[in-house]
Each structure stands twice: as C-alpha cells, then as structure tokens.
Amino acid sequence: MKTVVITGSARGLGFNMARFFREYNYNVVISDLKEENLIEAKSELEKFNSKGEIIYKVCDVSKLSDLEELMKYTINNFKEVDIWINNAGVNQPQKAVWELSEQEINTLIDVDLKGTVYGSKVAMEEMVKHKHGAIYNVEGYGSNNAHMLGLNMYGTSKRAVTHFTESLALECEEKKTGIIVGKLSPGIMITKFTTHSLVDNKIELSEKTKKVYNILGDTPETVGKFLVDRMVNNTNNNVKINWLTNRKAFLRFLTAGFNKRDFFKED
Ligand SMILES: NC(=O)c1ccc[n+]([C@@H]2O[C@H](COP(=O)([O-])OP(=O)(O)OC[C@H]3O[C@@H](n4cnc5c(N)ncnc54)[C@H](O)[C@@H]3O)[C@@H](O)[C@H]2O)c1
Secondary structure, eight states: OOEEEESSOSSHHHHHHHHHHHHTTOEEEEEESOHHHHHHHHHHHTTSOOSSOEEEEEOOTTOHHHHHHHHHHHHHHHSOOSEEEEOOOOOOOSSOGGGSOHHHHHHHIIIIIIHHHHHHHHHHHHHHHHTOOEEEEEOOTTTTSOOOTTOHHHHHHHHHHHHHHHHHHHHHHHTTOOOEEEEEEOOEEOSHHHHEETTTEEOOOOHHHHHHHHHHEEOHHHHHHHHHHHHHHOOOSSEEEESSOHHHHHHHHHTGGGOOOOTTOOO
C-alpha cells in the first residue's frame, strides 16, 4: 500500500487531496496546527471508503523539528513515504508591506517559504535512502511573477517556492536520486484561505474581487481531485500540475455572462 503525507491538511485543499488519495487506497497522513481540527478531519475522511489507513500528527511547518517528527511518525507506521506534499500556507492581510508588522512578515516567510524548504529537506533525506518518492510543493499568487497591492509578502514567498522547487528538481536530476519533484498550481479556490489571512483573521473582499473569484474560482474538491489524479499517475521529474491554465481562464472570462456561480451568497 502506498503512503502520502500532506501538511496543512485539516481543511481546504490539503483535506481534499487527502480525500482523493483515499480513493486510490493510499495510507494518508494528515497534519496541521491543531489536534482538535485533525481529529475532526480524520473522522470526516473516514466517511470515504478506502483500503488505506488515516493517521494524524500535529505539525507546525515553520519548525524543522516538527517536520522531522512527522516523518518519523509516518515511517514508524508505514515504513516508507511515496508522496510528500508541502501544502500548508497562510494568506496575508491586504496591506502594503510597510503596514505589516514584523511578526506578520515573519509568519508569511516562515510558513509559506521556509515550511516548504524544511518539508522538502526532511522528505528528501528519507527518500534518497530508498531512491524512491515524490515531493510536490504548492504554488500560489506570485509564482508566475504577477504583482498586486496587498500580496507582496505572499507573492514573494510563492515566487521563491517556485524557484526553490525547480532548483530541487534539478538537484535531484544531477545527483541521480530517482526522486520526483513537482509543482502544484491550484488556481483560485474558495477556501478559508481566500477569506481569512494569517490563519483566521477575516478579510473583507471587495465586490470586484468576489466577481473575479466567481469567474475563475473553484471548490477545493474540484481542484483536489484534478491534482491527485495527476500526481498518482506522474512519472516525470520537474512537472507542473496546473489547474487554471491560461486557456481555461480565457474561456471562463469569455463565458462569464452565463456563469451563475456565487461562492459568497449568504444562506
Ligand atoms: N485558496 C486559494 O485560492 C489558493 C490559491 C493558490 C494557492 N493556494 C495555496 O494552497 C495551499 C492550501 O491553501 P487552502 O486554500 O487550502 O488554505 P486553507 O487556509 O483552507 O488551509 C491551509 C491549512 O494550512 C494550515 N496551516 C497554516 N499554518 C500552518 C503551519 N504553520 N503549519 C502547519 N499547517 C499550517 C491551516 O491551519 C489550514 O488547515 C496553500 O499553500 C495556499 O497558499 C491557495
């Protein structure tokens, strides 16, 4: 039985990827900041039939030692890791960079960038022993060098994640490790991430932003399924698994007049 580890998987995209890995009968290791959220997520995931097991471990990705413990726990339970996904991420308050506090700047870099670097390091150290495994890092706004007021530190981190992941893929190739490294590009998903910054502070979205999200956005279920289907079948290093292609975005705008989706409707 194969095993996948996903950081930041008590909700959102991470949770939904865990769900679809269950359909492929993977053993799934979910991890996040709070135990109570993991317990709830585990019991939700158990509702989806699978031959694989689910276990959870609290892990703050900004701490290397937490990630090392997560790996240790996984190996103790399942012996080997086939896929490791650095998914945990935080959004930033919609402010210019000089309006952010030192702590806000640090959290964005520590979680979005360093969490990915630490997670990849821990996964690589284990995978090179077996010459087997795949690591996927989640891109985001800024990965393609887009810029926007209020997304400077997030975009800086995600652009760095893209550079880091491509460099890691090259390192794997040159050192003939046999490990696959890839990028996951989820487009825009309507999750707590979209509506909250730095884990749980609510963001007031403008009507214009909501309109764009209604055209280009998707649920994490839709995107999670797409990404998992491709990860389980991928055999290539340095891939980008891209949900919202330019063509898809163009078609979405073209057909926006017929689009009746409203992710923000109050019930
Ligand atoms: N939602 C979008 O539109 C969107 C678009 C592009 C990329 N992304 C990326 O996708 C990934 C998942 O986002 P999401 O939309 O599911 O967000 P989400 O907020 O729903 O889920 C993120 C999860 O990460 C966890 N987390 C936060 N800090 C952590 C830490 N220090 N250690 C461990 N876990 C931590 C949160 O508790 C949460 O469960 C992130 O990397 C995000 O940057 C999201």
